[in-house]
Structure formats: C-alpha cells, structure tokens
Amino acid sequence: GAGVSQSPSNKVTEKGKDVELRCDPISGHTALYWYRQSLGQGLEFLIYFQGNSAPDKSGLPSDRFSAERTGGSVSTLTIQRTQQEDSAVYLCASSLALGRAKARQYFGPGTRLTVT
C-alpha cells in the first residue's frame, strides 16, 4: 500500500566511500523528490524527477551527488567519495503531477547517513 519507502533506514560509512540510497515512491506517483535534513536544519531540496527525467538538478550540493530513476518508479541517490558534511537524513517524497495537488508531497521515513 503503502507509502513511500526508503532503504536503508540507517547507513554508517567511512569518509571517502560511495553510498547508494534507495527510494520507492507511492504507486502511480510520477514525480519524485530528494531532500536532505542536516542536524538542526530545515529540509534542503536536492533534485526532483518527473517520470525518469530530472529537469532541475540545481539543488545537488556537488558533482559527487547524482541520482537516477528508472521505469518511472524506484530512484537511487548516489554520493561518491563521501565527506563528513554529507552526514544528514536523506528524505524522499513523491507526488501526483496534476494541477496544484502536485505540491502535496508524501515523504518516506528517510535514510540517516553518518560519515565517520
């Protein structure tokens, strides 16, 4: 049924390693978004997909971050050569892309990434 799911729920990695975060959106939702929330901060927009394409990549913090979406469903966010400042909760959301209801995004529980 369900809502947006994300995996893993927690990830601890060493500085310099690559990580992949996964998001399964709500079935039928064509739009998918990635945000991150650093400690004590609000949600920072990273990237969104309409179908399989990402028209707006301006929020990605650096070229170490990339994301893809295949089949209009699952998305992965990849962080290469992780740094300690990448430590945050990474949140995925999905929405319908019709009219103003598109703005109502449904969030997953997030992946807490800790870079040591």
Add this chain to the structure above:
Amino acid sequence: DQQVKQNSPSLSVQEGRISILNCDYTNSMFDYFLWYKKYPAEGPTFLISISSIKDKNEDGRFTVFLNKSAKHLSLHIVPSQPGDSAVYFCAASALNAGNMLTFGGGTRLMVKP
C-alpha cells in the same frame, strides 16, 4: 539566503490552548504554501495548505492564515493536544519552479498536558 523562515525554533503551550506557529517568506513568486508535521524518525506528513488567492483555510483544529502583503503565514491549532507535539515545517512553492518546495527551518511544538 533563506527564502522561507520560521523564526521560532520552539514553542511550548498548555493542552487545550491555542498554538500559533509563524512563517515568513521573501520570494514574491511563491503562490502556494503548505504546513508539514514531523515526528522523530518519521518523514514529514502533510497537514494543510493554502493558495495565494485565499487568506484563510481551515481543516478541523488547524487553520492557516496568509497575509500576502506582509509575506507572512501562520498555523493555528485549537485546541492543542499533547499528540500535536512535533516539529512543524512551513513550505512554499512557485508556479514557475515546477514542483520544488522550499522549506523553513521548522518549529518544535511541545504541548504540555
């Protein structure tokens, strides 16, 4: 430059009283505003929204007020309940910015029994 600001990081109210959470924005292109509630270890959940063509939207105990001239919106919760204790995020979107939401930093609400 923060386009959406929630200047109160925390708010404490007594059960049964009114909670008022405030949000200010700077981008005049924002035309749709939302409030999300977040419990620890969970993703934010949608609470209520308002279009810029309105100045008030009510849903049960929750009412959002929009003052476009002041670029200010507020969320009123009446009566407040202990289960309302959470972090509340204000968010805004602009018609020319696709589906992107710009979030404020959040306000932690604590409702005391």
